[in-house]
Amino acid sequence: MSSQRATAFVPGHVTAFFSAHPADDPSVAGSRGAGVTLTDGVTVTVSAGDASDAASDETGSRTIDGRTGSVGAAEDVLAELDAVAADVAVETDLPIGAGFGVSGAAALGAALAANAALDRGRSENELVGIAHAAEVGRGTGLGDVVAQARGGAPIRLEPGAPxxxxxxxxxxxxxxxxxTFGELSTEAVLGGDTAALSAAGEDALDRLRxxxxxxxxxxAARRFAREADLLVSEVADALDAVDEAGGEAAMAMLGRTVFALGSGLSDAGYEPEVxxxxxxxxxxxxx
Amino acid sequence: MSSQRATAFVPGHVTAFFSAHPADDPSVAGSRGAGVTLTDGVTVTVSAGDASDAASDETGSRTIDGRTGSVGAAEDVLAELDAVAADVAVETDLPIGAGFGVSGAAALGAALAANAALDRGRSENELVGIAHAAEVGRGTGLGDVVAQARGGAPIRLEPGAPxxxxxxxxxxxxxxxxxTFGELSTEAVLGGDTAALSAAGEDALDRLRxxxxxxxxxxAARRFAREADLLVSEVADALDAVDEAGGEAAMAMLGRTVFALGSGLSDAGYEPEVxxxxxxxxxxxxx
Known part of the structure; x- marks a missing residue:
């Protein structure tokens, strides 16, 4: 019952705070923390072209917002599902590399859409686990995928795949x-010493629980950003401005991005995405 | 930060097959099985009236589709959240007592809306657990609440609350x-000998996994209904008709209800809800 073509939507995810929990087994690795998933997200369409049977070793077309391009974690997912030969189109309005979990969203969207288009017969938990392992393996994120699978304002109590x-x-x-004021390298932060960051993240989680x-x-997110020494000046300025205007804002981990509840950024004179x-x-x- | 009024939507849930797992502790009790959640569901609005502080022992107004009426499991949830004094309005297009999990949906909707309206500060898992325990305690369902909290086409691998x-x-x-052809008493079936039913449910779950x-x-649902001896004649006739028309249908547990994928029932000459x-x-x- 292969439909040959399927589309998945995965919400963006801004992490408010986190602690890093690396492990050799990528399904065990991950993060504790909390964040917010967004109705702005990533759409992934997978189409089985003529050469899309599992035996084919030709790679199908890859686009991001209509231009040739691919996402590493999504490629690993496609390989795991014997779907490399399919055509894959990723579309998003979110900025890339700015703390919205676009990489994880592309991986999870590829998993859901490839499974449906090629009738791979995997369960939801299996697909989330495959995307989580791909994201962790690439070092581009530790907890976005499981949060994006759930939606809402997820709290990651224990790290790892479903x-x-x-x-x-x-x-x-x-x-x-x-x-958003620009990119911040997830790989650089997660690849460095994360002890102080993780201690601050565990404190924040205790407060939220x-x-x-x-x-x-x-x-908790604002205190985490200060304690983990991750604040950059444009972000700190925006947080102060929203606070002075009586709103609630925080920095998205890991990006030069500020998110606010309600009309916090508008009230402070910014022209935000909504x-x-x-x-x-x-x-x-x-x- | 009490908003004084909040509305929650909870999808309907048709159970395809299940095994019953009673236990003294309602958070451990529940069912294994699978089903489908529906965009037709239950909307619950909770409003904190003047007498809505926790100390009040006056009961607020209760309506179902605009008429005075209450749902037992939802009342137990409101008591647990010190929200009995609030006004609660339940609205649904779904038939009641016909296998759509309306009771569980009302309980879960009451939990989410009361928590928000009265700023009770419970987490999502806590609220789902409270609604699950209320539903199990009333004997009106064993697995609808956790399925309705997740959405999609949930598989209940292990029984119990989050x-x-x-x-x-x-x-x-x-x-x-x-x-829907009418009601079937969940309490009567779950209160009887469920050994044969549960054996058929475990087999069905193995096949789906x-x-x-x-x-x-x-x-798996059609085979379960036969093996558990739950088929009633109107339901059996509809299943046969959809099968002859080339579609996929099953009986909703526990109700005199048939659900079908795509246009299965329309194609067989019925005039279904969609x-x-x-x-x-x-x-x-x-x-």
Whole structure:
């Protein structure tokens, strides 16, 4: 029952704070922390071309927003699903490399769409696990994929893929605004000494578990960014401006990005992108 | 930060097959099985009236589709959250008592909306656990709540509330049609001898885990209904008619209800309600 073509949507995810938990087994590796998934996200369409049977070793076409290009973690997912020969189109309005989990979203979207288009018969947990392992393997993220699979405002209680990790969430519906000042290398931060960062992340998680509300996510995130010494000047300025305007904002980990609840950034004089918390999490939208 | 009024939507859930796993601790009790959540569901609005502080012992207003009425499991949730004094309005297009999990949806919707309206500060897992325990305690369902919280086409691998049970899902987007011929008492079936039913349910789950595809859900469900001796004549007739028309249909557990993928029931000459698999799961829609 192969539909030959399928499209998946995966929400963007801004991490508010985290602790890093590397491990040799990528399904065990991951992060604890919390964040917010966004109705702005990544759409991945997988089409089985003529050469798309599992035996083919030709690589299908790859585009990002219509131009030739591919995402490493998504390529690893396609290889795992014997789907390298399929054509894959990634589309997103989100900035890349700015802390929105675009890499993880592309990997998870590729997993869901390839499974449906090529009728690979994997379960949702298996597909999330494959995308999580690919993302961790590439060093481009540690917890976006499991958060994006759930949607809402996920809390990552225990690191790892489905069946290993454990999730909860802050029950919340809200408008979210964001501005981006440029890229920050996830690989560079995660590849360095993460001890101080992880200690700050564990403290933040304790505070959120004691009070799972959205304002607590934002306050814990601001304190985490200071304690982990990750604030950059444009971000610090924007956080101050939103605070002075009476709003709630935080830095997206890891990017030169600020996100705010409600109209926090608009009220502070910025011209932000506007979306909402995504309630659904990653899903097939067409098959 | 109490918003005083909040609305939650919870998808309907038709169970395809299940095994019953009673236990003294309601967070451990539940069911294994699989089903499909629906974009037709239950909307619950909780408003904190003047008398809505925790100390009040006056019960607020209760309506179902605009008429005075309450749902037992939802009342137990409101008591647990010190929210009995709030006004609660339940609205649904789904038939009640026909296998759509309306009772569980009302309980889960009440939990999400009361938590937001009265700023009770519970996490999503806590709220799902409270609704699950209320539903199990009332004997009106064993697995709808955790499935409705997740959305999609959930597989209940292990029974119980979040942190105890375990879920996976069939990755699928699809149109769903349904017709209802009347009520079937969940309490009567679950209160009787469930040994044969549960053995058939475990077999069905094994088949689905080996092949997590939507057509397998439907085939396993039809076999389960026969083996568990739950088929009623109108349902059996409709299943035969859809099969003859080349479609995929199954009986909703526990109701005199048939659901079909795509246009299965229309093609067989029925005039069904039409919806889709709900990707999001239970969520706050307004707070």
């Amino acid at each position: 069946g290993v990790g454990e999730l909860d969430a802050v029950p919340a519906a809200a408008r979210v605004e964001y501005v 004691a009070d799972p509300r959205l304002p607590t996510v934002m306050a 979306c909402r918390i995504d309630a659904a999490g990653a899903r097939l939208v067409e098959q | 942190g105890v049970g375990e879920l996976d899902a069939v990755p699928a987007a699809a149109r769903v049609e349904y017709v 080996a092949d997590p595809r939507l057509p397998t859900v439907m085939a 919806c889709r698999i709900d990707a999001a799961g239970a969520r706050l829609v307004e707070q």
